[in-house]
């Protein structure tokens with residue numbers, strides 16, 4: 001590779017992780033925010049304004065966390081959430097549309113949020129849109145035109161207006177409109193009737209302890225909804241994306257429909273890999289999430305599926321509720337569902353996956369960077385160390401050991417379900433488009449440094 005006279009802004013030399021191989025002693029060179037050159041081991045690094053020699057540390061593509069809620073909890077917001085992101089090696093988030101007090105189902109709200117991202121974000125941000133419970137489908141092409149990268153809908157009602165259950169007929173009609181945009185239709189899959197009945201039965205029995213949450217929403221509550229949504233997607237011809245799948249059978253169903261020609265993708269979340277239902281007794285409402293934590297045999301099978309390439313991506317479903325919303329010890333059902341996780345996503349998957357010998361480093365970057373970027377139309381600008389892509393880099397020290405402490409994390413919520421967990425592998429530095437965002441233990445990027453990111457492979461709406 002020639003780079004005579006080339007002046008770069010940044011060169012990082014270490015164990016450079018490309019999509020298909022690792023360059024031990026290679027380098028990545030950035031100019032004007034993009035990756036301008038990738039050098040092989042042995043090649044002399046070119047001159048640059050700043051050169052970093054990171055030795056045995058990995059140089060990874062920035063993580064793309066496609067399941068983040070910056071505004072469900074108003075105390076968090078875009079700035080705090082994206083500060084937590086870069087401290088955890090996440091350089092792009094895809095933000096959910098279920099904002100408090102109002103969701104993002106129309107063009108005006110969406111454009112307002114785009115402006116807020118430009119002013120408040122520390123890392124790059126792509127945005128989900130959603131639809132109203134009924135009667136809002138004409139907004140779909142307008143939202144696609146404004147740069148939404150996907151539409152989020154739910155088969156389970158968390159709130160009648162902000163986070164509604166979309167009735168099946170409306171969901172099918174929405175899928176047909178979304179198919180014309182080429183964007184993914186992403187769905188929270190839980191069967192409302194099964195979950196409601198489960199909660200009502202628990203209440204009647206006075207079964208209100210932490211473990212009742214999981215019993216009220218058995219795996220079939222998820223897999224029935226996954227199957228229904230895939231069948232609707234087959235008819236509509238839409239790219240369907242299943243969010244936060246918690247059991248292996250959900251992925252089996254996705255693969256079954258893929259074999260029939262459906263463009264179907266699916267994510268699991270780090271909490272379904274690192275915690276099981278036993279954590280409810282230890283953590284109580286802090287571990288209450290939807291779908292719930294599952295039995296150990298499901299967790300073990302999900303790891304097998306990760307290693308076998310049957311799972312496209314791992315996300316955090318970062319939902320940083322204030323601790324007061326998790327404080328009802330007498331009634332598990334009275335607590336908010338969700339937990340923070342954007343800052344711990346990469347370290348947890350490295351420790352429990354790579355350091356534990358369950359997946360490779362190449363699997364890690366596929367699951368956290370390339371896979372999510374491809375699903376949401378952000379690849380190859382995001383998601384891989386390739387010339388021409390954005391210079392979003394993470395330096396991860398694979399030998400460093402540390403202990404998760406909420407007091408040192410950057411989310412406003414002040415708690416983590418992983419408190420006290422000892423991990424091997426630590427994020428040392430994060431660069432967003434070639435600029436330092438996190439180093440020496442501190443977030444150095446500022447609100448406004450992050451940018452709104454549009455998907456690139458969108459077709460014109462019909």
Ligand SMILES: [Zn+2]
Nearest residue numbers: 067069096317
């Ligand atoms: Zn979520």
